[in-house]
């Protein structure tokens with residue numbers, strides 16, 4: 067079976083309520099035959115109970131709707147499907163109330179964002195908001211699905227107008243790869259199969275795009291970064307002196323013999339071996355989990371970062387961050403947090419709020435600096451110890467942080483390092 | 486294909502190893518919850534990979550309902566011997582003897598629900614602060630929103646109304662005294678991924694997963710294995726069947742399917758072609774629509 071050569075694509079879905087997101091996800095799961103018979107039976111029965119003529123595919127992901135009614139926080143639900151070419155992980159982020167928080171969470175691990183637009187309504191405020199978040203989180207690819215084309219007679223003009231409007235708006239964003247597809251999630255047009263109704267559309271179907279979009283370059287394979295998670299010391303006679311630094315490559319390519327520097331200490335050494343359970347390997351790249359041994363006995367602990375000597379990360383105690391506040395309790399001026407970034411944890415203080423973002427108008431708000439749930443703001447943070455990092459634009463892994471409340475231990479903010 | 490690229494199983498493996506290492510780095514007394522089923526076997530295998538060439542620096546915890554498949558117990562004992570790691574057993578029978586729980590009676594009686602108390606007692610008695618489990622998000626609706634690092638309050642309960650957001654690959658394992666975490670390194674795997682991985686890695690699994698002949702009774706759309714705990718109901722007859730199990734749990738609630746898949750390759754093919762979800766053969770989810778959600782809140786696996 068060809069299953070072992072599949073790639074993994076993680077995507078997130080965004081749209082206003084009733085744009086057809088649940089129906090679209092249901093359609094993808096259904097048409098790719100990822101739904102089991104007992105699940106289909108269950109939704110067929112519910113559809114009949116509700117007196118619907120068709121099977122309501124949105125019910126497949128409907129667990130969330132009832133939960134919303136019960137007040138359960140459902141920031142992200144994950145769904146899975148696979149085709150012979152790829153395995154897909156959907157981060158489904160429902161609800162409009164805490165949308166920013168939810169979408170930021172779902173977007174943090176995504177390679178691609180599906181943004182739904184209702185063909186009858188065109189680009190609305192929420193479309194802009196979702197797109198801004200996708201750009202802020204540096205999702206490399208966006209697919210704009212113009213949905214409910216059946217309700218506008220599959221009109222090419224309507225589609226073109228939306229493409230035009232979106233393109234103009236997107237010029238203000240930091241996204242390079244944007245594609246547009248006219249679909250009807252309800253009828254399945256251009257989702258998995260080409261539509262008879264849109265002969266004027268010569269692009270690919272949604273599934274085809276998802277299966278073929280090039281994601282091989284989404285990882286940074288240039289700047290070598292290895293955050294040390296833990297240290298492996300077997301204490302056995304066979305591996306008496308073994309000292310392996312365990313971690314996941316966050317960027318670039320490491321090879322035995324590479325001259326490396328350990329940050330933030332600045333100590334230097336050479337890579338002796340790169341080890342896995344199967345044995346030593348010649349190259350390690352993101353996102354592999356390996357252990358690295360060095361020629362010299364250095365004082366290295368969790369939270370340190372191994373980089374190449376000739377290409378180092380930044381080291382500083384002052385971070386400039388775009389932050390999304392995730393917690394119901396507002397940010398109190400001068401409050402302290404644990405800042406987590408890669409494997410490191412340091413205490414920190416939010417020194418200054420530079421501005422808040424109005425994410426509907428894409429404007430800065432400089433006269434109101436109170437930060438509450440869902441707010442996005444540019445802040446200055448000072449840490450008690452130096453942190454090794456990259457700008458988020460350069461590396462989504464070494465450039466991201468979370469803030470943890472010192473008293474409640476909750477994750478209260480997510481941040482992208484600007485510089 | 487791009488040279489610097491991992492296929493989906495390699496990427497899922499790398500992610501799971503990362504998560505397991507985070508657990509060992511962030512907690513004082515973590516452990517692996519070992520059920521004897523394929524998912525916890527895969528997690529144990531991944532833990533071995535995560536710390537090679539050292540031994541797995543974690544004990545296995547097995548909650549023994551007393552209603553086990555003998556094959557599962559034998560497999561478990563061989564595995565801990567082979568890995569040279571500690572096994573902690575929490576016994577449901579003991580919890581019953583001590584009066585911590587009451588044995589269920591009636592037609593659908595099972596010890597499945599009782600496990601929760603034994604598990605929480607075992608976690609507390611051994612001061613475990615993080616229990617790694619093999620649950621996957623694709624198993625059941627209630628699990629789709631589960632975190633990798635799932636916080637439990639001092640009563641061992643999951644509070645779905647107050648989950649910590651989880652972003653990028655930064656896992657927040659901070660907790661107060663008496664609280665603990667459940668951690669699910671294979672959250673993003675599907676049943677298909679697990680089988681493909683077992684096949685690719687050639688991981689030993691209990692013989693029960695392979696087609697074999699055994700005596701069983703057809704009940705609730707599944708073949709219940711004959712054991713000392715099974716009492717025949719009216720109209721039921723014992724039949725000899727070529728069958729296998731898709732999941733393994735307590736023998737009183739684990740049903741099998743008719744199958745002639747006697748190799749890993751055939752199992753992978755069979756799973757790929759199967760049209761019903763794997764938990765469909767487990768009595769515990771059928772009790773009510775919200776069965777899983779309710780048990781999870783109380784601290785079930």
Ligand SMILES: Nc1nc2c(ncn2[C@@H]2O[C@H](COP(=O)(O)OP(=O)(O)O)[C@@H](O)[C@H]2O)c(=O)[nH]1
Nearest residue numbers: 083084085086087088089124213214250251252
């Ligand atoms: N006519 C038409 N209706 C659709 C389409 N997609 C979704 N709908 C309907 O729009 C409503 C909202 O869809 P749903 O998937 O629940 O939206 P969500 O809130 O974005 O998840 C439902 O009544 C759907 O049947 C479509 O392509 N065409």
